[in-house]
Amino acid sequence: MDVRLLDADDEVALSQWYEALRAGWLYQRPWEIVSPIDAFAHLLRNPMVDQFHEGYVAYDGSRAVGAMMLTVATQSNSDKVNAEIAVAPAHRRRGAGTALLERAYRRTAELGAIYTQVPGSYSFADRDSHFTHAFARAVGLRLDLDEIQRRCELPIDPRLLAELREQAARHHQGYRIEVWDGEIPEMFLDSWLETQNLLAIDAPLGEVPYEKDSWTPEVWRDTRAYVRETGQQILLAVAISPDQEVVGVTDLVIRSNRTDVEQWGTIVRGEHRGHRLGLAIKAANLQYLAEVCPGARRIDTINAEVNDAMISVNETLGFRALAVHPMWYRKVA
Ligand SMILES: CC(C)(COP(=O)(O)OP(=O)(O)OC[C@H]1O[C@@H](n2cnc3c(N)ncnc32)[C@H](O)[C@@H]1OP(=O)(O)O)[C@@H](O)C(=O)NCCC(=O)NCCS
Known part of the structure; x- marks a missing residue:
């Protein structure tokens, strides 16, 4: 598994990244809404005064199978890096999620930050048994707090x-x-x-x-x-x-x-x-x-x-x- 920084000006790479993110994030989650590609492109291409974003793609050979969006705060709360990760359903359990997160941990340390934060999402019925718990254990994540979408x-x-x-x-x-x-x-x-x-x-x-x-x-x-x-x-x-x-x-x-x-x-x-x-x-x-x-x-x-x-x-x-x-x-x- 090869993880690369996304060049957001490369339209082809951007759309592969977006498709992997979208497919992985929406799978079995009818309550989720993913922003359109141009909203992500805007964030990736335009650093803001208090934050910037980076995209990463996990490649299996030449195929983009997983995606990550890092949000890096540069003023207050700059000790935290937010890492949204998703792996397309057909490509799970092959190490893409782990590879992306390892990159996030490395980047967090490189930036002098302390915490990598990773949001998840599951139904109430699955909240105690969802496989995200197993994934989190495998990659060394701890639960911070539960938020509820209404x-x-x-x-x-x-x-x-x-x-x-x-x-x-x-x-x-x-x-x-x-x-x-x-x-x-x-x-x-x-x-x-x-x-x-x-x-x-x-x-x-x-x-x-x-x-x-x-x-x-x-x-x-x-x-x-x-x-x-x-x-x-x-x-x-x-x-x-x-x-x-x-x-x-x-x-x-x-x-x-x-x-x-x-x-x-x-x-x-x-x-x-x-x-x-x-x-x-x-x-x-x-x-x-x-x-x-x-x-x-x-x-x-x-x-x-x-x-x-x-x-x-x-x-x-x-x-x-x-x-x-x-x-x-x-x-x-
Ligand atoms: C969570 C997610 C990123 C994992 O991606 P992945 O590429 O399948 O993960 P990996 O292959 O690196 O899995 C690493 C380990 O996590 C555990 N794990 C991952 N998925 C699992 C599952 N469905 N059931 C049980 N354990 C699982 C296993 O221990 C696995 O190692 P193994 O396959 O050798 O047993 C992916 O399922 C996904 O995109 N989910 C939707 C987005 C999301 O919720 N992201 C935030 C997660 S905190």
Whole structure:
């Protein structure tokens, strides 16, 4: 098995890499959605201010049988390298997965990072017996924490959203809820970034330690460019405190097919919790989504299994559990 760094400008190699990744990741996982090739190409070709990506291909002879996408953080949390790996079903149990991961461990150490993190995905019925556990044992991965994917089928009854907003509003007098179509007004940018940066440490964590994120206006511009240039759209909802600071944020990203929607982060700052702001901003963004993209059919969200506060908001809005997303890791230094 030969593992090579992908040249993302080589269209043939890129499409072989993508096909192996797609085939391996979707096999027996009807709940999964894989981004289109151009979204991966964009990430691989354009290093961002706070992260870059590398693709690797496992070749069996001249055949691409497995693929890996590394995400390398360069500012905050740069002690972690995320390695998404997948081997096409017809080529499993021949060492491709092991070879890819060994490359990931080596690259993690080479970059001076400490942890290689590897996401997985299986159904609830298989969670204790899935072969990923055997693979993880074989390649020296430990389970960090389980996250749960939930899905909300659209449209949501507009009366439910209106009612929830009305009920929530009684608990947060003095605060204002706003929605923005991919632009953060200048006067709110600093407090939006401050709030966003807490997400990495305020959500429940497993064994791998995290530090506060370091989003700056440049990181936000990069993220916005990625979303736009890949044909996606980001809808932001915020809670603004009486002293005109953003204290709660939530983002929905409409994928380029205009049918599937991803929930990105949601956070309310600690000192402003308990006012139903989380529910209010989420419901407001869902109302906005219905207006901007009435053809959207589903929203996916992933949260730590133990994040009771976020899960209760999601379930109230109609999200239902679909699958388990274990996060595995290996400490390489
Ligand atoms: C997990 C995955 C990457 C493994 O790829 P692979 O090329 O088949 O793995 P390897 O051949 O290197 O397997 C190494 C060892 O892991 C264990 N293992 C792998 N698959 C297994 C299975 N289906 N049942 C039992 N043990 C298994 C075995 O000990 C195996 O060694 P052996 O074949 O000599 O017994 C592949 O199944 C896949 O693409 N799954 C979907 C994507 C995914 O979940 N990725 C994240 C995994 S943490």
